[in-house]
Amino acid sequence: MNDLMVQVDRQIHRNGGLGIDFPDEIEARFERDIHAERSHKLVCMGAVAISIYLLFLINDWRFRPDHMLEAIIIRVGVMTPIALFCIYLLKRGVSPVLREMLMTALVCFAMIFTALLIQLSVSPHSFLDLFALGLIVLVGNVLFQLRFWYALCSSAFHFCVMLYLVTAHPAPYESAGFMALMVFFSITLFSIISNLRSEKAERLSYLLLLREQLRVEEFTEKNEEFRRLASIDPLTEVYNRRHFDSLVSSLIGKQVDRRLQYGVAMIDVDQFKAYNDHYGHVKGDVCLKRIATAIFESVHPDVDIVARFGGEEFVVLLPSCSPQAALARAEEIREHVSGLALPHAGNPQQGIVTISVGVSAAGSGEDYDFENILNQADEALYHAKARGRDRCVLSPRSLPETPVTADA
Numbered sequence: 001m002n003d004l005m006v007q008v009d010r011q012i013h014r015n016g017g018l019g020i021d022f023p024d025e026i027e028a029r030f031e032r033d034i035h036a037e038r039s040h041k042l043v044c045m046g047a048v049a050i051s052i053y054l055l056f057l058i059n060d061w062r063f064r065p066d067h068m069l070e071a072i073i074i075r076v077g078v079m080t081p082i083a084l085f086c087i088y089l090l091k092r093g094v095s096p097v098l099r100e101m102l103m104t105a106l107v108c109f110a111m112i113f114t115a116l117l118i119q120l121s122v123s124p125h126s127f128l129d130l131f132a133l134g135l136i137v138l139v140g141n142v143l144f145q146l147r148f149w150y151a152l153c154s155s156a157f158h159f160c161v162m163l164y165l166v167t168a169h170p171a172p173y174e175s176a177g178f179m180a181l182m183v184f185f186s187i188t189l190f191s192i193i194s195n196l197r198s199e200k201a202e203r204l205s206y207l208l209l210l211r212e213q214l215r216v217e218e219f220t221e222k223n224e225e226f227r228r229l230a231s232i233d234p235l236t237e238v239y240n241r242r243h244f245d246s247l248v249s250s251l252i253g254k255q256v257d258r259r260l261q262y263g264v265a266m267i268d269v270d271q272f273k274a275y276n277d278h279y280g281h282v283k284g285d286v287c288l289k290r291i292a293t294a295i296f297e298s299v300h301p302d303v304d305i306v307a308r309f310g311g312e313e314f315v316v317l318l319p320s321c322s323p324q325a326a327l328a329r330a331e332e333i334r335e336h337v338s339g340l341a342l343p344h345a346g347n348p349q350q351g352i353v354t355i356s357v358g359v360s361a362a363g364s365g366e367d368y369d370f371e372n373i374l375n376q377a378d379e380a381l382y383h384a385k386a387r388g389r390d391r392c393v394l395s396p397r398s399l400p401e402t403p404v405t406a407d408a
């Protein structure tokens with residue numbers, strides 16, 4: 001289990017605290033993952049809130065006819081542009097902190113300007129609007145779902161404004177101010193509790209989702225590793241024969257240009273039994289590893305396919321290779337292995353480890369049969385051995401006219 005997974009698990013099972021603070025790494029990931037969607041939601045909710053705020057012009061007309069012009073100026077001329085500017089910034093993209101600050105500022109402005117309207121009015125009905133101020137708190141805490149600390153701070157601010165209005169504005173009935181304050185306080189408290197619960201729920205569901213994602217990632221990585229291990233030969237770390245067969249069949253199956261030719265080089269280490277007998281199996285393994293590396297270094301790894309065919313035999317598939325080009329490439333491989341100059345006391349002729357290579361090539365067009373090409377390469381390998389080893393031989397059936405040999 002990686003570090004992040006441990007942290008996520010710990011966070012899911014932790015008790016105590018408000019449950020809305022994540023360790024830095026998870027918080028950064030959380031914000032990165034939810035930011036776009038949250039900004040979009042805030043844009044939509046901001047549009048809804050400002051529409052309702054404008055709708056309250058009807059209320060102003062009914063309850064505060066004495067200051068209708070000011071109401072229009074404040075609602076249409078001041079608050080609407082502020083809200084639209086916030087929405088514009090959110091749409092353009094701002095940091096998570098600025099996103100929350102903008103929306104918090106928006107509800108605080110709404111509170112200030114509404115309080116100003118109530119203050120300006122001398123209409124006796126205007127006092128009733130104090131009962132409606134709780135709506136602004138609901139917008140911030142419930143509709144916008146401001147992050148808890150922002151919601152708490154803006155609620156405290158709203159409460160102070162309310163307190164001021166109740167004391168500064170003459171109540172038309174005895175104790176009406178106290179009642180307005182009680183209602184406002186209850187709305188604030190309930191909405192802040194609801195705000196906290198929904199942020200907790202949002203964060204918990206994010207953690208559960210993240211845990212699933214991390215598990216899937218881990219599983220996919222392991223799966224990839226198993227697939228890789230199943231496709232390579234553990235000793236030489238080139239592909240094993242089974243994977244070579246499946247690569248060849250998918251490659252040839254996908255072949256678009258039927259005129260392309262494939263070269264095949266069958267490689268066999270010379271006198272390897274004698275090597276094992278002389279140096280032992282462990283050194284024999286090391287030698288095979290060095291040879292496999294040398295072969296791999298001699299090919300173009302992005303197109304050619306190298307595999308251990310079995311025992312001390314390797315095969316290289318050389319796509320887009322004419323017979324002559326395949327022979328030349330095989331010769332490069334052979335020279336690279338000889339160039340290692342690995343001592344081989346059981347090979348008295350050369351005194352070093354050498355390889356013999358059988359080469360064949362054919363187009364994938366008419367009567368194409370890969371098995372056939374392999375057999376031709378195998379036959380050519382047999383000829384290379386028969387002619388004294390440490391050489392490359394091109395199958396005579398790849399070039400019908402003459403068998404070609406690249407001797408050491």
Ligand SMILES: Nc1nc2c(ncn2[C@@H]2O[C@H](COP(=O)(O)OP(=O)(O)OP(=O)(O)O)[C@@H](O)[C@H]2O)c(=O)[nH]1
Pocket residue numbers: 235268269270271272273274276280281282283284285288310311312385389
């Ligand atoms: N150390 C080691 N030896 C292996 C491995 N696989 C096959 N061999 C040995 O490779 C040798 C192959 O010997 P032969 O098939 O007789 O061929 P050779 O001695 O190389 O002779 P030529 O091919 O005719 O040059 C055998 O002794 C096998 O035991 C392996 O994974 N590790």
